[in-house]
Amino acid sequence: MPTRGKVMGIDRPETLAHALRAAFYLADDGLATAAYLALALGKPLLLEGAPGVGKTEAGKALSGVLGRDLIRLQCYEGIDASAALYEWNYPRQMLAIRQAGDQPIDIYRDEFLIERPMLAALRSPERSVLLIDEVDRSDHEFEAFLLEFLSDFTISIPERGTLRAYERPVVVLTSNRTRELHEALRRRCVYHWIDYPDAEREAKIIMLRASSVAEATARAVVAAVGRLRREPLTKPPGVAEAVDWAEAATLLVQTGAGWPEAFKRSIGTALKDEEDLAHMAPRLDAMIAEIAA
Amino acid sequence: MIGIATMPRAARHFVGFAALLRRNGFLVAPEQTVAFLAAIDLLGPSGITAIRRAAHATLAPAPERRAEFDALFDAHFLGATLAMIAPGGAEDEDVRVREGDRGPSDPLIVEEGHESGQAAAAVERLAVRRFGADPESEILRWFERALPERLPRRRGYRKRASLRGRALDLQRSLREAVRNDGEVMRLRRLRRRLRQRKILLLIDVSGSMKQRTDGHLRFAHALARAAERVEIFTIGTRLTRVTKALRTKNRDQALAAASGLVADWDGGTRLGDALQAFLAVPRFAGYARSGLVLILSDGLERGDHHAMTAAVARLSALAWRISWLTPLAADPRYRPETDALKSILPLIDDLADGGSTERLCTHVLNLSRATPA
Numbered sequence: 208m209p210t211r212g213k214v215m216g217i218d219r220p221e222t223l224a225h226a227l228r229a230a231f232y233l234a235d236d237g238l239a240t241a242a243y244l245a246l247a248l249g250k251p252l253l254l255e256g257a258p259g260v261g262k263t264e265a266g267k268a269l270s271g272v273l274g275r276d277l278i279r280l281q282c283y284e285g286i287d288a289s290a291a292l293y294e295w296n297y298p299r300q301m302l303a304i305r306q307a308g309d310q311p312i313d314i315y316r317d318e319f320l321i322e323r324p325m326l327a328a329l330r331s332p333e334r335s336v337l338l339i340d341e342v343d344r345s346d347h348e349f350e351a352f353l354l355e356f357l358s359d360f361t362i363s364i365p366e367r368g369t370l371r372a373y374e375r376p377v378v379v380l381t382s383n384r385t386r387e388l389h390e391a392l393r394r395r396c397v398y399h400w401i402d403y404p405d406a407e408r409e410a411k412i413i414m415l416r417a418s419s420v421a422e423a424t425a426r427a428v429v430a431a432v433g434r435l436r437r438e439p440l441t442k443p444p445g446v447a448e449a450v451d452w453a454e455a456a457t458l459l460v461q462t463g464a465g466w467p468e469a470f471k472r473s474i475g476t477a478l479k480d481e482e483d484l485a486h487m488a489p490r491l492d493a494m495i496a497e498i499a500a
Numbered sequence: 501m502i503g504i505a506t507m508p509r510a511a512r513h514f515v516g517f518a519a520l521l522r523r524n525g526f527l528v529a530p531e532q533t534v535a536f537l538a539a540i541d542l543l544g545p546s547g548i549t550a551i552r553r554a555a556h557a558t559l560a561p562a563p564e565r566r567a568e569f570d571a572l573f574d575a576h577f578l579g580a581t582l583a584m585i586a587p588g589g590a591e592d593e594d595v596r597v598r599e600g601d602r603g604p605s606d607p608l609i610v611e612e613g614h615e616s617g618q619a620a621a622a623v624e625r626l627a628v629r630r631f632g633a634d635p636e637s638e639i640l641r642w643f644e645r646a647l648p649e650r651l652p653r654r655r656g657y658r659k660r661a662s663l664r665g666r667a668l669d670l671q672r673s674l675r676e677a678v679r680n681d682g683e684v685m686r687l688r689r690l691r692r693r694l695r696q697r698k699i700l701l702l703i704d705v706s707g708s709m710k711q712r713t714d715g716h717l718r719f720a721h722a723l724a725r726a727a728e729r730v731e732i733f734t735i736g737t738r739l740t741r742v743t744k745a746l747r748t749k750n751r752d753q754a755l756a757a758a759s760g761l762v763a764d765w766d767g768g769t770r771l772g773d774a775l776q777a778f779l780a781v782p783r784f785a786g787y788a789r790s791g792l793v794l795i796l797s798d799g800l801e802r803g804d805h806h807a808m809t810a811a812v813a814r815l816s817a818l819a820w821r822i823s824w825l826t827p828l829a830a831d832p833r834y835r836p837e838t839d840a841l842k843s844i845l846p847l848i849d850d851l852a853d854g855g856s857t858e859r860l861c862t863h864v865l866n867l868s869r870a871t872p873a
Binding site for chain 2: 219220236237240241243244245247248250253255284285287289295297300301304305346347348349384385386387390393394395396397398399400
């Protein structure tokens with residue numbers, strides 16, 4: 208049982224939400240609670256949600272709030288321990304052996320060890336936040352390996368013995384849910400499903416992230432994006448796309464375009480798939496005219 | 501270990517909630533219960549919303565079951581009525597799972613919480629079938645020979661020695677250097693091993709597939725013989741695991757054993773329910789994980805197709821690739837017309853011709869060439 212949770216002056220979810228806001232991230236109460244619990248209980252935080260709802264941003268903002276370095280591990284199919292944990296610098300080891308000649312030499316010293324994200328986070332847990340991005344892309348072997356790492360935060364290097372984190376590092380995992388994660392992994396983490404923000408909050412996010420955007424523009428974009436998300440698109444626009452769209456439209460207006468025209472010309476920042484554009488094309492004009500009014 | 505009676509009075513209620521969730525089909529591990537209690541302790545007595553958020557964060561309900569979870573939460577902590585939550589329970593448990601090694605008298609009952617396909621299987625016809633002479637032996641023999649080389653593979657986690665690998669095999673290189681008085685003559689390399697992907701074969705044995713089921717089972721036998729890590733199920737009104745029976749070397753024996761296990765030949769189709777039942781058993785669902793899923797079915801689902809769509813969506817989230825092989829596609833003018841097939845079309849990777857054993861074999865042999873994006 209951890210001592211009554213107070214990590215870096217954060218003693219309540221509301222304090223954390225406030226601090227995240229200062230780091231330009233608007234967290235809803237659910238996310239703030241989950242993140243606070245993860246910090247206080249010393250468990251990893253698993254964020255799931257559709258692409259573009261700000262999962263990775265949440266990790267970055269958290270590292271900003273805690274004043275720690277963000278160590279990011281991007282997962283991909285085929286990722287293995289040498290990309291995630293550590294690797295020996297073989298060429299240097301070879302050279303060292305040649306140079307040493309008859310002298311005995313320890314080729315497993317730190318200088319021959321290439322730190323990868325997970326080892327780096329383990330060795331300086333008080334200075335880093337480990338962001339394991341898009342876990343769903345990795346193979347299930349890697350997931351099993353991750354499970355082992357996340358349960359006791361140890362890494363064993365055969366030549367050096369077992370390394371143990373002297374305090375539990377802050378770990379944030381994200382998943383787009385393109386496939387289901389192992390139940391055991393979810394169990395070990397504090398879990399939060401990030402949904403698309405409601406209209407009110409999304410407008411606030413847009414204005415927070417892109418200061419040049421006027422409130423009316425932000426609201427119009429939020430309305431349009433909300434409608435696009437209800438369409439059967441292959442890639443519905445996320446929050447990041449909404450911010451881009453609002454910013455792009457504002458920029459076009461500043462250079463002299465009219466409102467509906469500006470929205471229409473900058474649609475490429477919100478819809479990034481040829482088929483989606485084709486699907487929306489017949490109704491796009493009417494929709495934009497309606498929201499720009 | 502303390503019993504529930506010796507716990508502090510306040511804690512009992514929260515631990516009871518975990519038990520309630522388990523009774524309703526949620527997976528809650530003891531460590532999650534501990535985290536839940538710790539979370540409530542941390543958040544302090546600040547109202548029901550805080551407790552609900554703590555429950556969401558630590559007990560981790562899947563997003564699609566969030567509503568059900570919330571209803572249970574309300575029932576437990578706010579005393580709301582349980583009328584609106586009723587997965588399983590009231591519904592009769594229709595789709596049964598059978599496994600060869602359990603014996604026919606001991607069917608494993610699988611809970612399933614979705615509407616049944618209504619009129620689909622008003623009469624569940626149980627029939628035992630005999631196999632006629634086999635006209636496709638040649639094709640199948642050729643298939644068995646060619647298959648091991650051509651199955652889809654994925655990179656494994658371990659490495660093996662190779663001439664052109666990316667990683668350096670320091671151990672072997674050094675050992676050779678020692679042999680040559682410390683002179684490194686040549687760097688040995690390692691490469692990731694390739695492993696065959698798991699294969700899951702689901703055979704529709706309903707009445708509409710009657711013409712093809714013999715051929716499908718023979719195909720399944722060839723597949724089970726030639727590939728590693730294959731799992732084979734028949735689906736109709738029931739779900740039957742026939743993997744073990746089909747591993748027998750002698751084809752006639754294997755087919756006789758398998759047909760003895762299957763009790764729902766030529767009955768109705770309730771694909772959606774059967775697939776849901778399949779996915780409800782975690783061990784079975786694991787067979788599909790990052791594997792190749794072959795479904796031999798015409799996809800003619802009577803009644804509501806939402807159960808089927810939901811099941812295929814889950815399957816596609818698990819699998820590496822789903823091939824739906826239907827005999828209807830033998831006609832080049834064939835276009836999927838039924839709502840059921842249309843709704844699963846975006847979820848599957850290919851809808852191909854399963855009209856003859858030869859086409860089935862060709863499709864499987866060509867799978868590793870055209871890997872999906």
